[in-house]
Amino acid sequence: MKIVFYGAGNMASAIFIGMIENKVVEPSDIYLTSKSNQDKIMFFKENLGVNVSYDDAELMKDTDYVILASKPQSFPEVAARIRPYLEENTKVVSVMAGTQIKTIRRELKKDNPIARIMPNTNAQVRHSVNGITYSKNFDDRDELVKLMESFGETVQIEEDEMHNITAATGSGSAFLYYIYEKYAEGLMELGFNEEQAMFLTRNLVIGVGKMVEESDLPFSELRTNITSKKGTTEAGLNALDGEGVKQILVATLNAAANRSEELSQDDKVK
Numbered sequence: 001m002k003i004v005f006y007g008a009g010n011m012a013s014a015i016f017i018g019m020i021e022n023k024v025v026e027p028s029d030i031y032l033t034s035k036s037n038q039d040k041i042m043f044f045k046e047n048l049g050v051n052v053s054y055d056d057a058e059l060m061k062d063t064d065y066v067i068l069a070s071k072p073q074s075f076p077e078v079a080a081r082i083r084p085y086l087e088e089n090t091k092v093v094s095v096m097a098g099t100q101i102k103t104i105r106r107e108l109k110k111d112n113p114i115a116r117i118m119p120n121t122n123a124q125v126r127h128s129v130n131g132i133t134y135s136k137n138f139d140d141r142d143e144l145v146k147l148m149e150s151f152g153e154t155v156q157i158e159e160d161e162m163h164n165i166t167a168a169t170g171s172g173s174a175f176l177y178y179i180y181e182k183y184a185e186g187l188m189e190l191g192f193n194e195e196q197a198m199f200l201t202r203n204l205v206i207g208v209g210k211m212v213e214e215s216d217l218p219f220s221e222l223r224t225n226i227t228s229k230k231g232t233t234e235a236g237l238n239a240l241d242g243e244g245v246k247q248i249l250v251a252t253l254n255a256a257a258n259r260s261e262e263l264s265q266d267d268k269v270k
């Protein structure tokens with residue numbers, strides 16, 4: 001198998017490290033290229049044993065998958081590198097937020113199978129939630145799903161649902177980090193020092209994550225199981241509910257989904 005990454009930043013590295021650590025590919029199957037940051041990709045070559053090249057003809061020869069992992073605004077440059085050498089059997093997989101299949105096709109000027117995936121950086125700990133959508137001519141989807149399952153769970157969606165997945169899971173980790181951050185700040189208001197607040201919050205989050213992992217119960221039941229009538233938890237939850245947490249989260253998710261839609265409409269690639 002030959003998988004070529006155009007871009008070796010946060011997202012790409014989370015993906016290829018997940019694939020290598022889970023042994024769904026050999027390091028020698030992976031080829032990296034970047035724009036200019038040679039130090040970074042040489043680090044991966046030296047530490048993981050992957051291949052590194054800036055020769056697009058060599059990179060695109062007999063390639064099974066080319067992964068588009070630059071920022072969307074760099075895509076025209078990336079497409080210009082790939083276009084002359086893209087072979088018809090190579091599958092194109094984009095992780096770029098907001099760049100539509102039709103835009104990728106128009107820029108590459110080829111009919112190759114194209115998939116868009118929306119992973120998140122939890123891929124680093126093999127817990128990404130990956131939305132995936134395909135062009136109609138993308139056969140043999142199972143192989144790509146298997147590759148992606150090496151760094152998380154995968155849900156197949158329609159392309160117009162990408163905006164919601166981008167909000168829910170692409171941006172979602174940042175929303176949860178923000179809540180944990182504010183929780184730790186709340187503990188400091190209560191009188192804990194910063195180190196204590198971080199320690200308590202971090203371990204609370206880890207414990208809750210493990211409970212969620214190990215239990216099939218809905219969140220509401222996990223919550224009610226530890227909420228006794230007229231107890232401390234109920235008092236806190238009443239205060240939380242009064243702040244309209246759900247409305248705040250709905251507004252947060254809508255803002256992110258709308259921004260994803262705006263970015264795809266702003267898509268100036270011709």
Ligand SMILES: NC(=O)c1ccc[n+]([C@@H]2O[C@H](COP(=O)([O-])OP(=O)(O)OC[C@H]3O[C@@H](n4cnc5c(N)ncnc54)[C@H](OP(=O)(O)O)[C@@H]3O)[C@@H](O)[C@H]2O)c1
Nearest residue numbers: 007008009010011034035036037070071072074077096097
């Ligand atoms: N980060 C996330 O949580 C997340 C989640 C879902 C999707 N995504 C998507 O993942 C993509 C990458 O995000 P990121 O956070 O990984 O960005 P990043 O860390 O900034 O990495 C971007 C990479 O693209 C490379 N690049 C730029 N121009 C190039 C060119 N002409 N040819 C080859 N490589 C080129 C850069 O190389 P240099 O270092 O040499 O400039 C760098 O390795 C984005 O499209 C984003 O929408 C990110």
